[in-house]
Amino acid sequence: MKYRVRCIPCVINVRFKELINAVQDDDLASKIGLNIVKKAYELFSKFDELTHIATLLFRYTIEQAPSIIDYYRRVKEESIRRLLKMQHKCLRLLEGLEGYNRFKMAIKIAIAGNALDMGVAEYEPKDIDLREVLEKDLRIDHSMELYSMVSKGNKKIIYLLDNAGEAVFDAILINELETLGNKVIAVAKEEPGFQNDATLNDAIMAGIDKYATEVITTGTSASSIHLDEVSKHFLEKLKESDIIIAKGMAHFEYVSEIELGKPTYFLLIPKCDVIASMLNVEKHVYVLYKKTHQ
Amino acid sequence: MKYRVRCIPCVINVRFKELINAVQDDDLASKIGLNIVKKAYELFSKFDELTHIATLLFRYTIEQAPSIIDYYRRVKEESIRRLLKMQHKCLRLLEGLEGYNRFKMAIKIAIAGNALDMGVAEYEPKDIDLREVLEKDLRIDHSMELYSMVSKGNKKIIYLLDNAGEAVFDAILINELETLGNKVIAVAKEEPGFQNDATLNDAIMAGIDKYATEVITTGTSASSIHLDEVSKHFLEKLKESDIIIAKGMAHFEYVSEIELGKPTYFLLIPKCDVIASMLNVEKHVYVLYKKTHQ
Numbered sequence: 314m315k316y317r318v319r320c321i322p323c324v325i326n327v328r329f330k331e332l333i334n335a336v337q338d339d340d341l342a343s344k345i346g347l348n349i350v351k352k353a354y355e356l357f358s359k360f361d362e363l364t365h366i367a368t369l370l371f372r373y374t375i376e377q378a379p380s381i382i383d384y385y386r387r388v389k390e391e392s393i394r395r396l397l398k399m400q401h402k403c404l405r406l407l408e409g410l411e412g413y414n415r416f417k418m419a420i421k422i423a424i425a426g427n428a429l430d431m432g433v434a435e436y437e438p439k440d441i442d443l444r445e446v447l448e449k450d451l452r453i454d455h456s457m458e459l460y461s462m463v464s465k466g467n468k469k470i471i472y473l474l475d476n477a478g479e480a481v482f483d484a485i486l487i488n489e490l491e492t493l494g495n496k497v498i499a500v501a502k503e504e505p506g507f508q509n510d511a512t513l514n515d516a517i518m519a520g521i522d523k524y525a526t527e528v529i530t531t532g533t534s535a536s537s538i539h540l541d542e543v544s545k546h547f548l549e550k551l552k553e554s555d556i557i558i559a560k561g562m563a564h565f566e567y568v569s570e571i572e573l574g575k576p577t578y579f580l581l582i583p584k585c586d587v588i589a590s591m592l593n594v595e596k597h598v599y600v601l602y603k604k605t606h607q
Numbered sequence: 608m609k610y611r612v613r614c615i616p617c618v619i620n621v622r623f624k625e626l627i628n629a630v631q632d633d634d635l636a637s638k639i640g641l642n643i644v645k646k647a648y649e650l651f652s653k654f655d656e657l658t659h660i661a662t663l664l665f666r667y668t669i670e671q672a673p674s675i676i677d678y679y680r681r682v683k684e685e686s687i688r689r690l691l692k693m694q695h696k697c698l699r700l701l702e703g704l705e706g707y708n709r710f711k712m713a714i715k716i717a718i719a720g721n722a723l724d725m726g727v728a729e730y731e732p733k734d735i736d737l738r739e740v741l742e743k744d745l746r747i748d749h750s751m752e753l754y755s756m757v758s759k760g761n762k763k764i765i766y767l768l769d770n771a772g773e774a775v776f777d778a779i780l781i782n783e784l785e786t787l788g789n790k791v792i793a794v795a796k797e798e799p800g801f802q803n804d805a806t807l808n809d810a811i812m813a814g815i816d817k818y819a820t821e822v823i824t825t826g827t828s829a830s831s832i833h834l835d836e837v838s839k840h841f842l843e844k845l846k847e848s849d850i851i852i853a854k855g856m857a858h859f860e861y862v863s864e865i866e867l868g869k870p871t872y873f874l875l876i877p878k879c880d881v882i883a884s885m886l887n888v889e890k891h892v893y894v895l896y897k898k899t900h901q
Contacts, residue, residue: 318636321644322616322623329616342612347651350615353646357637 314566316363317587324430325353326434327508328374335384344356345377364567367432368535371507382505389509392429392478393518395440400481400520402443407485416460419489420580421446424599426482427475427561427582431509432536436584438509441482452598459578459603462556466494471554472525473500473538475561477511480519483560490523498550499525500538507536507563537567562588569604577604608860610657611881618661619647620728622668622804629678639671658861661726662829665801674801683803686723686772687812689734694775694814696737701779710754713783714738715873718893720776721769721855721876725803725828730878732803735776746892753844753872753897756850760788765848766819767794767832767862769855771805774813777854782818792844793819794832799832801857831861856882871898 316324328349336342352373356366375381381425407415425446428439470490474480480501487497501516511519513530524530529573532544538551545579551557557577559568565579565588579602583589622643630636646667650660669675697716701709719740722733756762762782768774774795781791795810805813807824816822826838831844845851851871853862859873859882873896877883883890 316637317633318623318627318640321637321640322620324617325619325644329612333612339611343610343615343651345841346612346615347648350619350644350648354641354648357641357644 314363314570314591315361316357316366319535319585319587320363321353321357323349323434323585324363324370327432328353328370330431330434331376331381331384331508332378335381336378340376340504348377349374362567364536365539368507368539371532371536375505385506385509388431389477389511389515390518392476392509393481393515394428396478396481397520399441399443400485403441403446403485406443406446407489407603411459413460413464416464416489416493417451417456418446419486420453420456420459420601421449421599422482422584423447423452423479423486423560423578424580425449426479427580429476429478429509430561430582430584430592431476431586432563438476440478445592449599451601452594453592453600454601455578455603456601458483459556459558462576463490463493463495467470468495468555469553470495470497471551471557472497473557473559473564474502474511474516474521475522475564476509477515477519478509479560480511480516480521484520486558491524496526497524498527498529498554499529500547500550501528503532504532505534505535510536510563513580538564539567540571564604565602577601579604608657608659608864608885609655610651612658613879613881615647617728617820617879618657618664619644621726622647624725624728625675625678625802626668626672629675630672634767636672638850639668641667644672645895649778656861658830658857659712659833661857662801662833665723666828679800679803682725682769683711683805683809684812686770686803687775687809690720690772690775691814693735693737694779695883697735697740697776697779700737700740701783705831707751707754710758710783710787711745711750712740713780714750714753714895715743715745715893716776717773717780717854718745718774718874718876718895721874722877723770723772724855724876725770726857728880732770734772743893745895747886747894747896749872750895753850753852753895756870757784757787757789762789762849763847764789764791764795765845765851766791767853767858768796768810768815768849769858770803771809771813772803773854774805774810774815778818779816780852781815785818785820791818792803793822794841794844795822795824797824797826797828799828801828804857808887830857832858833861834847834865859896872896873898 425441431438435494490497499521501513506512532547533542535542719735725732784791793815795805795807800806827836828840829836
């Protein structure tokens with residue numbers, strides 16, 4: 314999507330947050346920080362599309378401060394380990410539920426996992442809140458339509474993962490989709506990844522491979538599935554698929570504006586004013602939004 | 608003070624906040640915003656001293672978007688009007704108190720007013736909280752020493768104002784200082800001011816002129832009393848004074864590092880990690896810190 318004025322300081326802030334966390338020497342961090350400010354100016358002047366700019370600025374930042382990769386690796390590992398311990402509590406929410414009700418609860422768990430985002434300046438990442446999952450309904454809810462498709466089984470589903478810790482909860486929804494007779498291809502990012510997004514290693518650590526038919530990467534570390542960057546292998550899988558499920562804000566920003574020729578379901582919590590107003594909802598609500606590509 | 612890495616995104620964020628509030632057209636705001644990012648890069652590369660950089664970047668920003676001046680004018684007027692209505696509640700906190708206890712309560716009221724700051728990215732300005740004033744003690748407390756000086760009377764006191772609404776509560780402390788037999792010269796900023804800081808008009812609207820011996824300006828719109836910018840008139844008043852009372856973070860950042868040859872008392876609430884760690888306290892505490900210039 315074309316960036317808005319609010320996106321400029323947001324993207325810069327997220328870069329400074331990771332920089333400050335990874336580089337202890339204040340003078341060195343200031344020097345790198347100024348390079349990032351300059352690069353941000355250049356990228357926002359040259360390009361319009363936000364996820365492309367964010368990707369390029371992140372790549373520049375980790376070139377300048379490679380310790381950021383280790384910083385995110387530690388954060389991701391710690392997050393996955395912690396959340397795996399509470400996965401069984403989420404599974405308990407499904408007990409006794411059947412059919413659409415069970416499916417919708419799994420949807421809500423997967424969306425709730427999106428609260429782990431570290432890529433929004435004004436937002437502090439949070440662990441999943443079980444009471445919230447029970448009480449909160451979807452603010453945009455195309456889950457019945459999705460259910461009517463997947464409950465027949467035999468669908469090939471591309472499932473675009475987002476944050477690493479979140480994948481622990483995606484595993485629950487993927488398991489439901491597979492149990493209904495579908496084949497889920499979970500898609501992580503190529504190393505070194507983007508922010509705290511799941512790479513193949515993270516997805517496996519989160520146990521996705523135990524439930525999905527296949528776990529692949531986009532073939533790139535971009536923040537979404539940038540068609541000029543992704544691998545041929547991924548493109549083939551995308552082409553063969555019947556349905557796309559895309560987690561999180563970055564995939565919504567990019568994928569909702571390209572033509573993929575198949576129904577795409579966005580599962581996310583909008584965490585900034587820009588995305589909330591695009592969806593015409595408040596921030597921090599649960600959203601399952603369907604876009605049909607023509 | 609020399610800026611730290613955290614100051615870079617903070618200063619940029621505050622500029623974007625005022626820009627977004629004052630310029631409704633998103634494309635125009637983005638264009639101006641990018642100019643601000645570029646200018647920020649240049650200023651942080653060229654200079655070391657934070658309040659100087661912040662001043663120059665603010666001046667550049669209002670050149671690019673003059674409606675920001677009106678935005679702050681509206682915010683300041685609304686804030687002063689609202690707070691004048693609760694001034695009597697603060698005065699009631701002094702009832703029945705005498706001597707040092709009364710003075711310290713007035714100090715706490717004046718510091719609590721510093722919560723109105725709009726110049727810190729990670730901080731949302733707040734109105735004074737009366738219960739907090741009663742319950743919260745000073746985390747750094749050189750008030751006894753200040754009281755022992757001003758309780759003898761006959762001191763010329765330079766009182767450097769900070770945010771416009773805050774001046775409503777400074778009026779209470781200034782009144783106490785005058786009642787003790789001192790002469791207070793309250794110092795506002797020259798038009799168009801800096802952020803939501805008090806200009807002469809704001810200080811008068813807040814009623815400072817009813818209590819202080821005199822209300823003057825620094826002769827400049829800089830964020831503090833930058834000695835290369837302030838008026839001769841202000842410098843003379845400064846020279847003649849016995850004591851300086853300086854409100855807020857910007858005055859602390861600048862004045863604590865220059866030599867004025869007289870006792871200086873900083874009254875502030877540290878609202879960011881950088882200032883809190885310089886003072887070796889937590890954020891959001893009440894501070895009355897004395898620096899003796901040699």
